[in-house]
Amino acid sequence: MKDQLDQLEGLFKALGDATRLRILRLLMAGEICVCDIHDTLKIPQAKASRHLAYLRRAGLVTTRREGLWIHYRLATSADPIIVTVADATTHVLGHVETLKKDAERLEKRTGCCVPAAARAKGLACCAPASKAAR
Template identity: 50%
Template structure:
């Protein structure tokens, strides 16, 4: 029984750590709009591809995002909420948009400059 409690607390810690980084928060915010290719995220976030991939790997390990490969590119989307905490944390990301101008700017930049043709 203690093992399950430890696993649960590790899961909570992992989720909070995933949200503690500004770049990962920005990625989660962008993925609220739907599946995106790594190139979309690199373009909007203005970060090198390895940086974006490292943050995406962290989010994948935290089970906040899932990926699929298409050609040379990985495409990411938010994973289905697996716990009430997971669901509520994603609601917090959504609520943060009004409080963090950078999140709104990211969404606008994605809207204006999606790169679907670059990663096809």
């Protein structure tokens, strides 16, 4: 019982920050890189990374490494507590106007976080292929 209570406490602490809620809303659109969060929310990359790590420890976010880049996405969990809270949270986040505007800015983002000079030397863009091709 204590382990579940500790897990639930950690989960709600993770949800108790406006920046983390904004990040979760962006992740509802699918897998993204920290540079997408930095650019969309206008926060330092270090701050975005710190919040992503917090969400990952809470079981809400998972990662996938591709070369130098780490891509983040909402976690799929077998734990019914996490599933229930995550489902309710994402439902509510979809109706908050500020968070809708964040999602619209993310959708309009066409940039690549890798400078053109570095891309010319073969360093791949972290953006999905459709964005990188632009």
